[in-house]
Amino acid sequence: MSKEIRQHIERIVPLTDNEFDFVLSHFTPKKFKKHQFLIQESNYVPHDFWVIKGLVKAYHSDIDGKEHIMQFAMEDWWVTDYQAYFNQTKATLNVSCLEDTEVLCLSLENRDKICAELHKVEHFFRKKSNAGFVSLQRRILSLLNSNARERYEQFLVQYPNLLQRVPKTLIASYLGVSRETLSRFSSL
Amino acid sequence: MSKEIRQHIERIVPLTDNEFDFVLSHFTPKKFKKHQFLIQESNYVPHDFWVIKGLVKAYHSDIDGKEHIMQFAMEDWWVTDYQAYFNQTKATLNVSCLEDTEVLCLSLENRDKICAELHKVEHFFRKKSNAGFVSLQRRILSLLNSNARERYEQFLVQYPNLLQRVPKTLIASYLGVSRETLSRFSSL
Numbered sequence: 001m002s003k004e005i006r007q008h009i010e011r012i013v014p015l016t017d018n019e020f021d022f023v024l025s026h027f028t029p030k031k032f033k034k035h036q037f038l039i040q041e042s043n044y045v046p047h048d049f050w051v052i053k054g055l056v057k058a059y060h061s062d063i064d065g066k067e068h069i070m071q072f073a074m075e076d077w078w079v080t081d082y083q084a085y086f087n088q089t090k091a092t093l094n095v096s097c098l099e100d101t102e103v104l105c106l107s108l109e110n111r112d113k114i115c116a117e118l119h120k121v122e123h124f125f126r127k128k129s130n131a132g133f134v135s136l137q138r139r140i141l142s143l144l145n146s147n148a149r150e151r152y153e154q155f156l157v158q159y160p161n162l163l164q165r166v167p168k169t170l171i172a173s174y175l176g177v178s179r180e181t182l183s184r185f186s187s188l
Numbered sequence: 189m190s191k192e193i194r195q196h197i198e199r200i201v202p203l204t205d206n207e208f209d210f211v212l213s214h215f216t217p218k219k220f221k222k223h224q225f226l227i228q229e230s231n232y233v234p235h236d237f238w239v240i241k242g243l244v245k246a247y248h249s250d251i252d253g254k255e256h257i258m259q260f261a262m263e264d265w266w267v268t269d270y271q272a273y274f275n276q277t278k279a280t281l282n283v284s285c286l287e288d289t290e291v292l293c294l295s296l297e298n299r300d301k302i303c304a305e306l307h308k309v310e311h312f313f314r315k316k317s318n319a320g321f322v323s324l325q326r327r328i329l330s331l332l333n334s335n336a337r338e339r340y341e342q343f344l345v346q347y348p349n350l351l352q353r354v355p356k357t358l359i360a361s362y363l364g365v366s367r368e369t370l371s372r373f374s375s376l
Binding site (some may be wrong): 003024034060062068070083086087092115117119122123125126129130131132133134135137138139141142144145162173 | 199226231248250256257258270274275280283297303304307310311314317318319320321322324326327328331332333360
């Protein structure tokens with residue numbers, strides 16, 4: 001697992017062995033079973049999670065119990081309720097496992113500490129946040145601008161691996177379209 | 189103008205006079221008239237813009253010429269086509285002035301340079317990017333989860349100042365609702 005997170009970080013910034021050991025010592029590994037929750041609405045959010053193995057969904061449940069998917073996260077992706085994590089407020093999202101999942105947990109305190117100690121790590125997280133920002137802007141544009149079929153096709157291109165692992169109902173929810181609409185142009 | 193950007197940065201990280209002068213020397217001031225473009229679709233995007241004074245809209249024009257508003261930016265806000273800016277690709281957005289506007293321009297090269305030279309500046313931009321990421325996630329949830337009236341009410345609470353300065357048609361476009369729908373519950 002340490003090899004994978006090192007590769008993940010070093011795609012943006014190379015680290016010496018000592019630097020990497022220092023960084024890694026601020027993460028805690030944790031395992032969850034399918035259907036278990038990493039984060040539950042109304043609770044505080046102590047960690048950001050980097051997925052070693054598995055698949056999770058981050059979602060908001062509305063008053064009718066309908067799920068709105070904020071994001072999925074599989075191997076090599078980060079996930080948490082970022083609003084609650086960064087602002088140290090209570091979660092408005094749930095994060096739960098679609099498969100058995102192993103993660104590395106990073107507290108906000110430890111994130112800020114490794115960023116303060118190692119400029120390179122601050123650089124890494126700035127670049128990751130910029131990339132995340134861009135991908136959210138694309139999604140907003142897609143929600144404003146594209147019809148259901150176009151959104152689905154963009155999803156296929158962007159996340160071909162997710163398609164095999166995520167139930168269609170959840171993809172529909174992620175895209176903001178009904179399950180029935182999705183069936184009309186999805187072959188499955 | 190240098191006072192304002194210094195205050196803006198120092199809300200996150202204090203700078204010495206020398207540090208601030210170094211940072212500021214990497215920005216270029218520029219003035220635009222109402223209706224002028226800061227960025228035009230299909231062009232490269234050399235700068236991120238920090239608004240000193242004025243108001244701009246960043247938007248995508250679809251094939252029918254309909255405008256989809258990605259963001260507004262007034263005093264103290266940043267705006268560009270971030271996808272094109274960070275990836276050095278051609279713009280898919282336009283940014284144009286709703287009022288006469290003064291900005292400070294920051295090239296990607298200069299941004300990376302001041303981040304590399306001053307750890308504090310990298311910290312500043314990481315924090316800004318995190319905050320931007322959180323606000324985009326909130327907007328996505330609002331697009332997935334909220335009806336037109338709720339979105340409008342969230343907008344009022346979040347951006348009371350914009351309401352006075354932005355035409356209702358553009359607010360409707362930002363919210364992803366029709367102008368007619370907006371009229372039904374907006375008093376103007």
